[in-house]
Amino acid sequence: MQVINIGVLGLGTVGSGVVRILRDHQNKISSITGRKLVIKTVVVHDLAKKRNVDLAGINVTDKIDDLINDKDIQIVVEVMGTVTTAKEYIERLLNAGKHIITANKDLIATYGSELAELAGKNNCDLFYEASVAGGIPILRTIVNSFAADRIVEVKGIVNGTTNYIMTQMSQNHVEYQKALQSAQELGFAEPDPTNDVEGIDAAYKMIILTRFAFGMNVTLDDIEVEGISNVDLEDIKQAKELGYNVKLVGIAKLINDRIKVSVGPVLIPEDQPLAAVQNENNAVLVTGAAVGETMFYGPGAGELPTANSVLSDIIAVTKDIVLGTTGSRFNDFSREGKQALATEVVYPYYISLRVKDRPGQMLKITEVMTSVKASFHLILQTELDDDYARVVMTTHKMSEAQLTEILGAVAGLEGIDVIASYKVLPD
Amino acid sequence: MQVINIGVLGLGTVGSGVVRILRDHQNKISSITGRKLVIKTVVVHDLAKKRNVDLAGINVTDKIDDLINDKDIQIVVEVMGTVTTAKEYIERLLNAGKHIITANKDLIATYGSELAELAGKNNCDLFYEASVAGGIPILRTIVNSFAADRIVEVKGIVNGTTNYIMTQMSQNHVEYQKALQSAQELGFAEPDPTNDVEGIDAAYKMIILTRFAFGMNVTLDDIEVEGISNVDLEDIKQAKELGYNVKLVGIAKLINDRIKVSVGPVLIPEDQPLAAVQNENNAVLVTGAAVGETMFYGPGAGELPTANSVLSDIIAVTKDIVLGTTGSRFNDFSREGKQALATEVVYPYYISLRVKDRPGQMLKITEVMTSVKASFHLILQTELDDDYARVVMTTHKMSEAQLTEILGAVAGLEGIDVIASYKVLPD
Numbered sequence: 001m002q003v004i005n006i007g008v009l010g011l012g013t014v015g016s017g018v019v020r021i022l023r024d025h026q027n028k029i030s031s032i033t034g035r036k037l038v039i040k041t042v043v044v045h046d047l048a049k050k051r052n053v054d055l056a057g058i059n060v061t062d063k064i065d066d067l068i069n070d071k072d073i074q075i076v077v078e079v080m081g082t083v084t085t086a087k088e089y090i091e092r093l094l095n096a097g098k099h100i101i102t103a104n105k106d107l108i109a110t111y112g113s114e115l116a117e118l119a120g121k122n123n124c125d126l127f128y129e130a131s132v133a134g135g136i137p138i139l140r141t142i143v144n145s146f147a148a149d150r151i152v153e154v155k156g157i158v159n160g161t162t163n164y165i166m167t168q169m170s171q172n173h174v175e176y177q178k179a180l181q182s183a184q185e186l187g188f189a190e191p192d193p194t195n196d197v198e199g200i201d202a203a204y205k206m207i208i209l210t211r212f213a214f215g216m217n218v219t220l221d222d223i224e225v226e227g228i229s230n231v232d233l234e235d236i237k238q239a240k241e242l243g244y245n246v247k248l249v250g251i252a253k254l255i256n257d258r259i260k261v262s263v264g265p266v267l268i269p270e271d272q273p274l275a276a277v278q279n280e281n282n283a284v285l286v287t288g289a290a291v292g293e294t295m296f297y298g299p300g301a302g303e304l305p306t307a308n309s310v311l312s313d314i315i316a317v318t319k320d321i322v323l324g325t326t327g328s329r330f331n332d333f334s335r336e337g338k339q340a341l342a343t344e345v346v347y348p349y350y351i352s353l354r355v356k357d358r359p360g361q362m363l364k365i366t367e368v369m370t371s372v373k374a375s376f377h378l379i380l381q382t383e384l385d386d387d388y389a390r391v392v393m394t395t396h397k398m399s400e401a402q403l404t405e406i407l408g409a410v411a412g413l414e415g416i417d418v419i420a421s422y423k424v425l426p427d
Numbered sequence: 428m429q430v431i432n433i434g435v436l437g438l439g440t441v442g443s444g445v446v447r448i449l450r451d452h453q454n455k456i457s458s459i460t461g462r463k464l465v466i467k468t469v470v471v472h473d474l475a476k477k478r479n480v481d482l483a484g485i486n487v488t489d490k491i492d493d494l495i496n497d498k499d500i501q502i503v504v505e506v507m508g509t510v511t512t513a514k515e516y517i518e519r520l521l522n523a524g525k526h527i528i529t530a531n532k533d534l535i536a537t538y539g540s541e542l543a544e545l546a547g548k549n550n551c552d553l554f555y556e557a558s559v560a561g562g563i564p565i566l567r568t569i570v571n572s573f574a575a576d577r578i579v580e581v582k583g584i585v586n587g588t589t590n591y592i593m594t595q596m597s598q599n600h601v602e603y604q605k606a607l608q609s610a611q612e613l614g615f616a617e618p619d620p621t622n623d624v625e626g627i628d629a630a631y632k633m634i635i636l637t638r639f640a641f642g643m644n645v646t647l648d649d650i651e652v653e654g655i656s657n658v659d660l661e662d663i664k665q666a667k668e669l670g671y672n673v674k675l676v677g678i679a680k681l682i683n684d685r686i687k688v689s690v691g692p693v694l695i696p697e698d699q700p701l702a703a704v705q706n707e708n709n710a711v712l713v714t715g716a717a718v719g720e721t722m723f724y725g726p727g728a729g730e731l732p733t734a735n736s737v738l739s740d741i742i743a744v745t746k747d748i749v750l751g752t753t754g755s756r757f758n759d760f761s762r763e764g765k766q767a768l769a770t771e772v773v774y775p776y777y778i779s780l781r782v783k784d785r786p787g788q789m790l791k792i793t794e795v796m797t798s799v800k801a802s803f804h805l806i807l808q809t810e811l812d813d814d815y816a817r818v819v820m821t822t823h824k825m826s827e828a829q830l831t832e833i834l835g836a837v838a839g840l841e842g843i844d845v846i847a848s849y850k851v852l853p854d
Contacts (some may be wrong), residue, residue, distance in 0.1 A: 137572030145564030148738030311575030
């Protein structure tokens with residue numbers, strides 16, 4: 001059987017998983033591809049570091065040139081992370097004719113189009129299924145199975161760390177800091193959790209999903225991003241009483257043929273499939289004009305799930321090599337995209353306020369709502385402490401522009417502070 | 428732009444949807460495939476019948492030869508249903524070099540391997556994504572995204588009719604007959620519902636899923652099939668009180684490298700994603716050795732969802748035509764499969780009994796359980812009417828062989844009848 005040699009760049013969690021699965025499932029992979037896939041060389045940063053995966057028969061080196069100059073290596077898996085260095089390496093590898101598989105979402109979100117063009121020029125494949133929602137095969141599914149449909153919305157829980165934290169807060173009523181600490185102890189959160197808890201990681205994934213679902217390019221600056229570090233346990237409890245789970249959700253939505261992408265805490269009605277996604281799991285809900293709502297659920301991270309997505313890319317490249325069809329884009333859907341206007345992005349909202357307990361406060365809030373033509377669905381007052389009350393309301397649908405006006409006006413009121421304003425997903 | 432001509436065989440719900448989507452999403456499809464896809468000819472049974480889809484510019488005929496002998500037609504979509512005639516037509520079309528897309532699960536479950544071989548000989552594609560779980564792209568996902576993994580279990584709600592009925596019984600406490608009638612009125616159930624409610628339709632889908640997930644061929648005779656027509660509303664209520672939803676679930680599971688496929692009512696713990704699948708929706712849960720649990724959720728039927736799956740097949744064929752790579756199998760994973768033994772298929776069970784109210788009855792039941800070394804997890808007695816009590820128990824894990832022994836022994840006891848014995852899915 002003909003051999004296809006593979007290089008791996010980086011031997012962290014995912015890299016080790018790739019080595020492991022490729023060895024464990026050798027026979028099945030060969031029976032499908034008609035080729036023997038062999039990891040020939042692994043490039044690591046620190047040669048001295050002890051590894052907990054069997055590397056027998058594999059060259060281990062710290063020189064990228066050992067991949068670039070090895071004519072026998074056809075496919076390189078980049079799982080080293082970082083943006084600048086990884087980009088430089090991948091460019092050199094593509095120019096040397098190597099097909100690339102990467103799990104690097106920051107890189108693909110930022111330079112995906114540029115790298116895809118370079119790959120095409122060199123007749124190389126560039127795949128990155130593992131970059132979004134680890135073990136869920138969402139990118140290839142959008143490419144293959146929604147090609148004939150018109151996707152109108154993609155929304156999802158695409159960050160396992162924040163979903164773990166929100167699940168702990170919601171189910172066990174622990175405060176944010178304690179939930180974060182437990183996530184760190186379990187390895188679901190990094191020592192510096194900023195990228196996850198501030199929604200940046202989810203935003204990168206939404207950039208990639210938006211490109212696949214709508215053919216449109218958006219950048220981090222186009223996305224309204226709010227993290228979970230300020231989420232108050234009281235709001236989670238309050239939402240629960242109203243029948244909602246609060247989760248960090250990324251939403252990319254077509255509105256009048258313009259696009260709106262946002263990441264933030266959102267109230268999801270309890271009986272919806274997305275509300276049932278617990279702990280470190282991910283789920284992506286794709287709504288097509290024809291097909292309606294479909295949901296793809298699974299592990300969002302972890303050694304073997306993510307490595308499995310890398311492997312599915314390796315097999316796709318191998319098939320392309322065998323058939324002589326390499327060099328076509330992972331996502332070949334592309335169109336001009338404009339940002340939706342703040343006046344046309346419309347949701348019901350959950351707003352919670354800290355209100356100094358004195359006569360006439362509710363009247364002021366009502367006046368603000370009326371002045372921007374917004375209306376309540378429900379309003380609740382609970383005691384916060386001696387001097388302050390918490391006022392919680394859910395509104396009827398209103399535009400982002402209206403919300404901004406309301407929050408601005410409330411900020412100008414003495415003795416009233418906004419604690420939270422979250423989108424509410426429809427029933 | 429080059430044109431690819433398509434023929435459609437049958438113009439029912441799905442056929443009309445295919446005509447509609449292909450016209451509505453023409454531009455997107457062309458931008459992805461680089462070809463203009465045109466429906467040239469539609470073959471119908473009754474030329475006089477009025478159609479509620481615009482057929483302008485399409486030849487409408489009742490002669491299959493108008494497809495077979497038309498050299499311009501490269502792809503034929505078979506959505507006419509039936510097995511014998513459809514098989515004959517597809518064989519003639521394949522021998523004439525036409526690529527085939529079908530939504531015909533009965534046909535593919537029964538003759539899929541034979542037809543795949545004939546397609547290969549003629550260098551033709553044969554795709555059937557729409558045959559399982561309508562709008563959910565489950566087959567292509569298994570092929571593309573689990574190729575490197577070892578799937579250990581596929582289970583799912585793959586019949587919308589029965590899931591609608593079970594949801595109504597569970598949520599609105601209506602009896603089976605009334606729920607069936609409402610399903611028929613809403614068009615979710617056929618006038619003759621036998622195939623759906625007796626689990627045959629689900630079994631056909633499990634045959635196809637088993638082939639894709641495990642590479643193994645099973646026939647209807649290999650599958651333990653139980654429908655829902657005997658499900659008692661009391662058992663659904665009782666299960667609910669114990670924290671379970673009862674649903675018709677198909678399970679294909681690898682046990683000691685042997686396969687066990689079954690279809691029947693099953694108790695699913697309420698907090699599991701599969702338990703939340705309501706009404707006519709479908710969901711398939713795939714467990715991979717590496718990736719763990721993933722779930723694919725969406726509409727199981729309907730004009731546009733099913734037509735969208737047909738369209739994704741049409742686009743896949745078109746890409747193959749453009750790249751010159753037609754003739755490879757939809758599912759190229761195949762291995763020898765043996766049936767699991769009754770002694771190694773192990774589940775906890777829910778058993779409900781109708782027991783004549785007289786002293787010593789519980790002792791008899793306990794003696795039966797003890798004699799086959801099975802044990803209770805829980806046992807409940809409720810009154811049925813003056814003379815009879817209902818005894819409900821959940822057991823610890825036991826084998827099918829043990830269950831068969833218990834049911835046999837109980838059948839021999841005077842005044843005790845088995846109402847139901849259902850598998851209980853683990854937490």
